[in-house]
Amino acid sequence: MTTETANIRLAGISGKRRRLGELGERGKWWRFLAILFITAVVIVPVVAVFILSLTPAFGSTETGLTFANYGHIFTATNLSYWLENSLLVALVTVVVAVAVAAPAGYVLSRGRSRLISGYALILFVIQSLPVVTAVIPLFFLFVKLNLNDNLAGVMIIYIGSTMSVAIWMMAAYFDSIPITLEEAAWIDGASVFGSFTRVVLRNSLPGILSTAIFSFLLAWNDYLIAVVFLKSDVNYTLPIGLQTFFQQNATDWGNVMAVAVIMMLPPIIVFAALNRYFSVGGIGGSLAGR
């Protein structure tokens, strides 16, 4: 770690020298304006959502910005149910996914038999399959098991679909923990299980957080599974609830966007608070680093 920091510092110093000598201030401002322009264009849709959610409904007497849309969606729709469902589903998915993926990731990281490398390959293949292939047969299975239109059914599928990437992410993190820590614990008489829970997991908070964020976003953002399995209004998660606004003939953008804001706040908050642990592709970082 120390050498790495030193390298970065060194690069920073030499980079500054280079820039002062060649690019000068004008190049810098050109770049700044370019990035400012690109960023402004990119965030237009996101900003539009916020502004429209605060715009009075068409034909309303109010002017300027208003919170009336928020009042309306909470009183006139089942939004509170949808929000509760989404939170519940996402939290259960996160907890179970991490609990199951962590030990499996440990096996992937420390084991070295052919069986285990085969397991790694299978996980990679699974994450590249279209969700729709699994959804259709599971639909039939869940109708039989009475898990159709049931939040538990949706949770089970989310946990299953996070699994392959979550295991990879945990394994990639465990790879960075030196085995000498476990060896010390074994000499002190700890079992493999004991060293895993007391030594490895205790030092894996960043890896656990990345995996948790990944699973949270997957469960929170999913549309396909929810639209197939959830049928009654009180069981909807937010994405499906949001879509119900489009079934009316004229879209009331103020209300739609207010729901949209509520739906995007948790991911943005999670991202803002924990963006150090936010890994873009889930499996992407793991694969690039391994």
Next chain:
Amino acid sequence: MTTESVTRSLQRARNGVGVGGGGAPARNRRNKALNHGTTFFFFALPSLFLLLLLNLYPVIYAGFQSVHDGDLIQPGNFIGLRNYLTVLQTADFWRAARFTVIFTVVGVFGSWAVGLGIALLLRTRIPANPVFKVLLLLPWVVPTVVSATAWNWLVATPQAPLPVIAKAIGFGDVSFLGDPLAAQVLVCIFKVWISFPFMMMMLSSALAAVDTNVYEASKVDGAGTWQTFTRITLPMISRTTYVSWILMTIFCVNDFPTIYLLTGGGPVNATQSLVVMAYQTVFANQQVGPGVAIAFIMTIVLVIVSVVLYRQIRKSSIE
């Protein structure tokens, strides 16, 4: 964390397991090794169970359904490969396959080009750099349902922003959700908008690992900006580029919400990709056999492709 140090610690980890715990006495060591086997088995068991139930079982059952003529309730009779032949003979399937390819190629290379451009800009010292980085990641962080809603609003009426801009720069009256070509372009731009932050983040970390001294050396040797870019920057980030292309290809081919929520596959099925087509065939048209056959064809292709690509990645990481 650089690739090198991870590989090194991985190596150390594997060696460590190989000898079963350093300086422990011989008998203890053997016990530990035995312990490993059973503990590992129990460690992997819950995940194995979930994968069998939620991934392997559905794929096998989908294979079963694809050779039967069942509906949403009954499995139906065995009809051999008739579903596959029906599907492969329709023009719709090939049109959807063609659009899937276009969508994937534009999605992968478009987001890569945009992501790389921005990553290069952000590498230089500019004011408020971290703020831009966070704001530019928003398209990736915001749920697709929300961004599709926002984009729907952008094109909802002729007075909405995008049609107005299209008119101002000389395309005339464009109906983004009514004209097949315009809808295809819109979906592709939307996909690039969602995906470029992924590329930006992956390429930024790859660029950060490039030693700046190399650039100084090439400067001394008289290399121009373009030459430096093609001869040094691109080769230095080639591995990350390769991995990100592979992943983005998989993301694009399997992408359902981006297309379905923006256009619903329309107008006149112009933006129907294979995934959307499989979904609509089963759940809208109630034709289970043909729909599953489409999904299963994709599955077979993707299994082969991903096994080959996985081997390639592992090989390149050992080199």
